[in-house]
Amino acid sequence: MASGSIRVDKMDYIAYLHKDSKSDFGVSFPDFPGCVTAGKSLDEARRKAPEALAFHIAGMMEDGEKIPKPSKIDDLVADPARQNAVAFLVTTDLPKSKTVRVNVTARENQIELIDRLARQAGMTRSAYMVQSATSGVAHKKRDGSRRRSMSVFSKRGKPRMTKG
Numbered sequence: 001m002a003s004g005s006i007r008v009d010k011m012d013y014i015a016y017l018h019k020d021s022k023s024d025f026g027v028s029f030p031d032f033p034g035c036v037t038a039g040k041s042l043d044e045a046r047r048k049a050p051e052a053l054a055f056h057i058a059g060m061m062e063d064g065e066k067i068p069k070p071s072k073i074d075d076l077v078a079d080p081a082r083q084n085a086v087a088f089l090v091t092t093d094l095p096k097s098k099t100v101r102v103n104v105t106a107r108e109n110q111i112e113l114i115d116r117l118a119r120q121a122g123m124t125r126s127a128y129m130v131q132s133a134t135s136g137v138a139h140k141k142r143d144g145s146r147r148r149s150m151s152v153f154s155k156r157g158k159p160r161m162t163k164g
Helices: 042-062 108-120 125-134 137-143
Strands: 008-019 025-028 036-039 086-095 153-155
Touching: 008 042, 025 042, 036 042, 042 086, 042 125, 108 125
Parallel strands: none
Antiparallel strands: 008 025, 008 086, 025 036
């Protein structure tokens, strides 16, 4: 294992997709009572499910609670919450390390942009920032960015002209 990497176990948990008339699409998890999310569309609810589950599990881990093993669909046949719901699997990573809270300093317009992109992705700010950082998006973006190289500045704000 590379130094600095975090070991994770992938787990598949059963989720129930609910839709009542005049409501959004709801998702609940029989193995995690109280863990719910919703979306205006089926796709949005499905996209939010892994984030909601991961956040719930992280809270349980921080509180020192035991994370249940995933139920089997056969075990849930008689579950009344499954009535009028569609069962589907949600994969989550169970980190072998503790979740920590950090403070980030950024310009206000950068935070507004992050928040807007996170909302569009159906994610929280933290989840969006972590996913962006760990997916390599930041490195790909930087390689093709329009940023000026710092070496062209001789003094703050004044570009150095080079003869060519």
